[in-house]
Amino acid sequence: TDEWLNNKDAPTFVLWDEDRIIGVLGVSIPLEGTCWLRLAAVIDGVDIQHAIETLWQTLYIHLQKQHIKSVWILGVHAWLTPHLQYLDFRYVEDVVTLRRNTSELPSTPQSDIAIDIRTLHMEDVPMVADVDRQAFHPPWQMTDDDIYHALRHAAIATVAQVDNKIIGYQISTKSHSIAHLARLAVHPTMQGRKIGAALLDDMIRRFQRRGISTMTVNTQASNTHSQRLYNRYYFERNGYDFPVWRFTFT
Known part of the structure; x- marks a missing residue:
């Protein structure tokens, strides 16, 4: 994670509530117009859907300016999966x-x-x-x-x-x-x-x-x-x- 957070080519955005961070969303270094959603976290007690959508809107604009063609995510953490379809992510296949x-x-x-x-x-x-x-x-x-x-x-x-x-x-x-x-x-x-x-x-x-x-x-x-x-x-x-x-x- 340190490699991604310390790299200007792998943007990570944080969501604040006054003086505390309540959510994080970040991607990998793009390669040939694609990147992976590598970091996603929302603290307990926060509306997950609202937090993820807010972070994604900012990340979306940034990636669009970088001419990124697609963003991919491996659904290792089940808590995030139900929210992906609301962001227009589409299931591709499984990694076995x-x-x-x-x-x-x-x-x-x-x-x-x-x-x-x-x-x-x-x-x-x-x-x-x-x-x-x-x-x-x-x-x-x-x-x-x-x-x-x-x-x-x-x-x-x-x-x-x-x-x-x-x-x-x-x-x-x-x-x-x-x-x-x-x-x-x-x-x-x-x-x-x-x-x-x-x-x-x-x-x-x-x-x-x-x-x-x-x-x-x-x-x-x-x-x-x-x-x-x-x-x-x-x-x-x-x-x-x-x-x-x-x-x-x-």
Whole structure:
């Protein structure tokens, strides 16, 4: 949150009642005309609908001047969801959670090219960010700052190289005895060649050497390709799905 609040490109607005803050609404740094609603809070005892609408009106004007095309939100907090439709947000799809609770692994993926997997370093971030923006469409892309931030909190972060060129990467975190695959991306020109599987396989083995076999990952419900890969590695949906909503400027 500090990264967003301290960044002039990620506007955050507060609602005051005399000398106290009663509400906050803020978005991420825009990327290719899209941004995420990252921060929303209203204190107890305040009319939530009125507070959110008041904050949104100010944020709307600001984003419109910045020529933002759409604002997205992941409905992690149920209290906000009922108010989104009043702001003309529309449901898009779910982000699903998959969980792996086994030490078993399928056979090692065999690619038709030589893949080198190594640790991801800070100096790799610009090249990794380019891969990310090629692999994903807005709003799912990550900025350089997003990747720097993720890398600082990573337990394991690796890149896949072919002929010394970065063509894929993964970033994973750890909380106690559970690992989480936060990001996995492969350049579109290299997809379908077992590179994602190689990164995933390597990551799982690294965590297992640390005694960690339980892992989670999130992906869009519509991303059936990634779900097939995760299913092959014994990830299964656990029912923790979150709705994605979008507001489109007209």
